[in-house]
Amino acid sequence: MPLSLPKDRTKRVAAVMEHASGDKRFKILETHMKRHQYKADALIEVLHKAQELFGFLDNDLLLFVAYRLKLPPSRVYGVATFYHFFTLKPHGKHTCVVCMGTACYVKGADRVLAAVQDKAKIRPGETTPDKSVSLLIARCIGACGLAPAAVYDGTINARQTPESALQQLKGWLTNGSE
Amino acid sequence: MVLNDLIQIKERELASRKKYVLRCCMAAGCMSSNAQSLKDELEKAVAAAGLKDEVEVRGVGCLKLCCQGPLVQADPAEILYERVKPEDAAAIVAALKGGQAKVSQGDLNHPFFTRQMSIVLANSGIVDPERIDSYIAADGYLALRNALREMEPKEVTDTIVRSGLRGRGGAGFPTGLKWGTVAKSTGTKKYVICNADEGDPGAFMDRSVLESDPHAVLEGMALAAYAVGADQGYIYVRAEYPLAISRLQTAIKQAKQYGLLGSGVFESPFNLTIDLRLGAGAFVCGEETALMASVEGKRGTPRPRPPFPAEKGLWNCPTLINNVETFANVPAIVRNGAEWFAGIGTEKSKGTKVFALAGKIKNTGLIEVPMGTKLRDIVEDMGGGAPDGGTIKAVQTGGPSGGCIPAGSLDTPVDYESLSKLGSIMGSGGMIVMDQATDMVDVARFFMEFCMDESCGKCVPCRAGTAQMHHLLSKIVARKATAEDLAKLEELCDMVKHTSLCGLGQTAPNPVMSTLRFFRGEYTERLQPDTLGRPGTESAVPAGSRAT
Numbered sequence: 114m115p116l117s118l119p120k121d122r123t124k125r126v127a128a129v130m131e132h133a134s135g136d137k138r139f140k141i142l143e144t145h146m147k148r149h150q151y152k153a154d155a156l157i158e159v160l161h162k163a164q165e166l167f168g169f170l171d172n173d174l175l176l177f178v179a180y181r182l183k184l185p186p187s188r189v190y191g192v193a194t195f196y197h198f199f200t201l202k203p204h205g206k207h208t209c210v211v212c213m214g215t216a217c218y219v220k221g222a223d224r225v226l227a228a229v230q231d232k233a234k235i236r237p238g239e240t241t242p243d244k245s246v247s248l249l250i251a252r253c254i255g256a257c258g259l260a261p262a263a264v265y266d267g268t269i270n271a272r273q274t275p276e277s278a279l280q281q282l283k284g285w286l287t288n289g290s291e
Numbered sequence: 292m293v294l295n296d297l298i299q300i301k302e303r304e305l306a307s308r309k310k311y312v313l314r315c316c317m318a319a320g321c322m323s324s325n326a327q328s329l330k331d332e333l334e335k336a337v338a339a340a341g342l343k344d345e346v347e348v349r350g351v352g353c354l355k356l357c358c359q360g361p362l363v364q365a366d367p368a369e370i371l372y373e374r375v376k377p378e379d380a381a382a383i384v385a386a387l388k389g390g391q392a393k394v395s396q397g398d399l400n401h402p403f404f405t406r407q408m409s410i411v412l413a414n415s416g417i418v419d420p421e422r423i424d425s426y427i428a429a430d431g432y433l434a435l436r437n438a439l440r441e442m443e444p445k446e447v448t449d450t451i452v453r454s455g456l457r458g459r460g461g462a463g464f465p466t467g468l469k470w471g472t473v474a475k476s477t478g479t480k481k482y483v484i485c486n487a488d489e490g491d492p493g494a495f496m497d498r499s500v501l502e503s504d505p506h507a508v509l510e511g512m513a514l515a516a517y518a519v520g521a522d523q524g525y526i527y528v529r530a531e532y533p534l535a536i537s538r539l540q541t542a543i544k545q546a547k548q549y550g551l552l553g554s555g556v557f558e559s560p561f562n563l564t565i566d567l568r569l570g571a572g573a574f575v576c577g578e579e580t581a582l583m584a585s586v587e588g589k590r591g592t593p594r595p596r597p598p599f600p601a602e603k604g605l606w607n608c609p610t611l612i613n614n615v616e617t618f619a620n621v622p623a624i625v626r627n628g629a630e631w632f633a634g635i636g637t638e639k640s641k642g643t644k645v646f647a648l649a650g651k652i653k654n655t656g657l658i659e660v661p662m663g664t665k666l667r668d669i670v671e672d673m674g675g676g677a678p679d680g681g682t683i684k685a686v687q688t689g690g691p692s693g694g695c696i697p698a699g700s701l702d703t704p705v706d707y708e709s710l711s712k713l714g715s716i717m718g719s720g721g722m723i724v725m726d727q728a729t730d731m732v733d734v735a736r737f738f739m740e741f742c743m744d745e746s747c748g749k750c751v752p753c754r755a756g757t758a759q760m761h762h763l764l765s766k767i768v769a770r771k772a773t774a775e776d777l778a779k780l781e782e783l784c785d786m787v788k789h790t791s792l793c794g795l796g797q798t799a800p801n802p803v804m805s806t807l808r809f810f811r812g813e814y815t816e817r818l819q820p821d822t823l824g825r826p827g828t829e830s831a832v833p834a835g836s837r838a839t
Contacts, residue, residue: 157571213492220651255498256320258656259320259323
C-alpha cells in the first residue's frame, strides 16, 4: 500500500484483510488473482469471479481486490460501476430478467415487463422489500428466435405473455410478502 | 502436428462415421428449449434399440431455424424434426430404418434452406463444436498449415486483399487493408483481437458462430496473427453468452493440446497465445478503442482516433481488431483462394453475410446469403413473410446504429452501399421485421433509450444529446410535442451525429433520422398546435454554420 494513505484507511484495509482471512471464498478469489499474476488488466476477470462467489460486490470486497491488485480503490470502484453486469447490491432470492432486445420488444416484451412491474410493485433494477424477487431487464439475451423471452432464475423461457410471467411470479411472491 | 497428422485425424474421423447420424442442435436457442435432455434421451434410445454401432448421436451447432427448436436432423434420410420433445426420442430412432415418426417435420426444400449459401456457417450444424477432430475432418486447420508452411505473411494479407473481404462488424472497412496497415506498423509486440461483444439487440449471429464453429474463429485469428506478425490474441466475448464462452475455452484447450496454438505451431517458428476476455455488459465496448480499454481492465470509454489501433492499440502496440464473422471467413478464403471468394457477391461487397432474422416473421433464425440478395427475397421467400396474415411495414437493420427500411424499398439488394443509401447500415447482421402494428416513433424512442443508457458519458454531445433526444421522442409518443419540438429533434440529430466522439454517438440518431425520412407522417400526426401562439422559431444555430 502507498505510504500516504490516511490512518483510518489503513485501519479499514487491515479490518478487511482480517475479515477476509476467515472466509474461504476470499481464498478462492486469491487463487484466481494469482493465476492472473495479480495483473492490473485482469481486474474485470477478477470482479467477475468475485461476483460469482459473493453474488454482489460490496465495498469491502472491492477494497480487498484493489489492495491485492495494487490498484487505487477509485479505479476498482470506477470499473465496477461502469459495467452493467456488476451489481453492488445483493439480489433477491429469485431473479426475473425480461429481455428487452428489439425482437422481444416488437413482440410485446414491454407488456410482459409492465405486468411484472405492476404485480411485484418494483421497477427494473429493484428488489422487493422482502428480498424475494429481483426484476432486471436485459438488452438482448440473443434468444431472438424465442421472442419474447424471459430468464427466471437462470432458465430461459420462450414466448412469454403477461399471463405466463405472472404465473411464474405467483409462486415466488406468495412465499414472501403476500 | 504436421500435415500428415491432420490427414490421419481426418481419415480416422471419417472411417469411424456410422451409417446413421442424428444431429442435435446444441446452440443456445435450442438449449433453452431442453435440447440437452433430448440428446440424452436419443442416446438412451439408440442404446435401447441396440443400434450403437450404426447410429451416431452428434451434438452440433446451430441448425438455423431457431423458432422451431429443439431441432434434430436425421441423416442420411435428411429429415429435419422440429420442436422435438425428449419423449419423441424412441420414435425418431425407430424411424431411422424406414417408417415415419410422429414428430413435426420441417421442409428442407423451403427457400429458407435452399437459398442459403454457407461459408461462415458451412460447419454449423455439421461438426461437433466440442471436438476438434470433427473440425479437422471438415478440412479444419488445413488453411493454417498451408499458410504457415507454404506462404509468406505478405501472401496471406494479399490473399485477403484480393478476396475483397470487408469487415463484418458493420462499417465494412476492407479487411485486407487493415491487415496490411498492422503488418507494416513497426513494433516488436503486436496483438490480434476478436470482437465478440455482440451488443446489438436482436443480433445473435456471432454467438451462433462461436457456439457452432469456435475453431474456425481460432483458425482465422491464427492466420491473421501470422499475417500481421502478432503472437498474442484476445477474444473479447460477452459475459451474457456462457455457452459460447465454454465452447471457446474447450476449443482453445484442444487446439493447445494439438499444438495448433502455443509455441511452434505446425512446427514452424510461429507462436500464438489466445486468451479470453469477458465483457461485462457495456454496449460501447463494441467500439474498438473502448474494447481495448476494457481488455486492459479499465472503464470501457473510447478515445479519439487517430492514432488508429493499427498503429497504437492495446498497450500502445499495433493491434488488429476484427469481428467474429470476419475471422470465420478467413480460413475458407485461404483454403479456396481469393478468386473463389471474390466471385461471390456484388462488385463492392464480396462473399456472404449472416443475418439473424427475427421479429414479426414466420421463420425466425439464422441465414447466410450472398451479398446482393434482395431484402424481399430474404424477408418474404426465406422468412415466409409476417405471421398471422400481417403485412410487413419495415425491416430494421444495424440495431441502434442502423435504420428502418420501409416495405417499399424491399427490392434493395443487401450490400454495404445500398443500405447506407437508404440511411441504414449493414450492421453486424441483426434483421428485425416489423409489421403494421409496430409504431415507428416508439421504435425510434426504444433505440434512443438504449443509446442513452449505453452512452459512456465521456463526450457531451452523446451524453446530453441522447438524453434530450429521448425526452423529445417521449414527448412526441405521448402526443405532447409541438412542431418546434420536432424541429429541435432534427437539429439535435444533426448535431449529435457530427460532434460525438465515437461510433455510438455518431450513429445514435440513425433510427430517428431513418424513421423521420420514411414515416414522417407518424411523427407529424401526433404534434399538437403550439398553444402559446409563439411565432415559429428559427434554429438557434444560424443556418450554414453547422457541419454537414
